[in-house]
Amino acid sequence: MTGRPANLPKFTDVPLNKGDPPFSAWGLYGKDDQLGCLNRQTDTIVVEAVKEIKTGVRVSLNWPLDAQSKVHFFSRQVFHKQIIDKSPRTVNDDFWTFNTQRDGLRHFGYQKEKRFYNGVTMEDIHRSKDTEIFKRTSIPLKYLQGVAESQGTEINFGDILIIRVGRTMLSSSLHFPPMLYRFMTLGYMKAFNQLSMDELEKLAKQNPSNLIGVERSEEVLEWIWENFSAVAGDHLAFEAYPPPKDWSMHGVLLAGWGCPIGELFDLDKLAEECERQNRWSFLVSSEMCNVPGGVAR
Structure with missing residues (x-):
């Protein structure tokens, strides 16, 4: 697994089509494509990924579904669980709402153009009977513990903190096998769990929200474009929020490239295990919910 795919356009070539939104790559994998950057995870890469299994240690990346059940962030539905007593039988069922x-390719579009990946509109999504979903195994390479500290920045929960990951990594001697899944952790969950109820409510009511995250810059976009097929982190919005530019990382990654974004992945135990073994590459099996027509799974 060396080098970039021969058919991958240079970052300087996007947008691929005149008149398309900033940095978009619509049509790269066909006008009806629904996998986006996940097309980069070829059979060869998956076979190579299996070779990362060196021990039998397994780590779950699932944060409890009810971890944010006390407050609403971004006016979203909080987790609700209802257990149903099926008496007189000794049986229980449960129902979840969450x-x-x-984030999938129908979740966040280009706001000015009002378009999603490959030019799909809100009307297309809400009228669609399409049952296609994405399903691919994904592989992270390196846990970026200490990135903020390496830049001389102290992480204060709830502040706007821009992590200049692209600049840090591009200037380093690290090299990545191509087109993999990038995980980034900023210690969000540890800080979140230490907040009082008053602090949580204050944070949730911020408008706009001030959230730690990855820097919005062309340099970081190019780094992702050249190296990865999906990104994820342990924080709420992946990118620093609110947007300092007239475009957002969500818009470009999801609507422009079809690059899925994972948020609130529980990476603390994974980081500890990486530290213990002193190795930063591993196999991840990550399956999205099989919800036909879903937008964020």
């Missing part, structure tokens, strides 16, 4: 944090 909002997912795996």
Whole structure:
């Protein structure tokens, strides 16, 4: 697994079509494509990924579904669980209501153009009977513990913190096998769990929200474009929020490239295990919810 795919356009070539939104790559995998950057995860890469299994240690990345059940963020539905007593039989069922944090290609569009990946509109989505979903195994390479500290920045929960990951990594001697899944952790969950109820409510009511995240810059976009097929983190919005530019990372990644974004992944135990083994590459099996026509799974 060396080098970039021969058919991948250079970052300087996007948008691919005149008149398309900033940095978009619509049509790269066909006008009806629904996998986007996940097309980059070829059979060869998956076979190579299996070779990352060195021990039998397994780590779950699932944050409890009810971890944010006390407050509403972004006016979203909080998790609700209802257990149903099926008496007189000795049987229980349960029903869950929740909002997912795996952003798909129909979740966040280009706001000015009002278009999603490959030019899909809101009307297309809400009228569609399409049952296609994405299903791919994904592989992270390196846990970026200490990135903020390496830039001389102290993380204060609830502040706007821009992590200049692209600049840090591009200037380093690290090299990545191509087109993999990038995980980034900023210690969000540890800080979140230490907040009082008053602090949580204050944070949730911020408008606009001030959230830690990855820097919005062309440099970071190019780094992702050249190296990865999906991104994820342990924080709420992946990118620093609110947007300092007239475009957002969500818009470009999801609507422009079809690059899924994972949020609120529980990476603390994974980071500890990486530290213990002193290795930063591993196999991840990550399956999205099989919801035909879903937008964020």
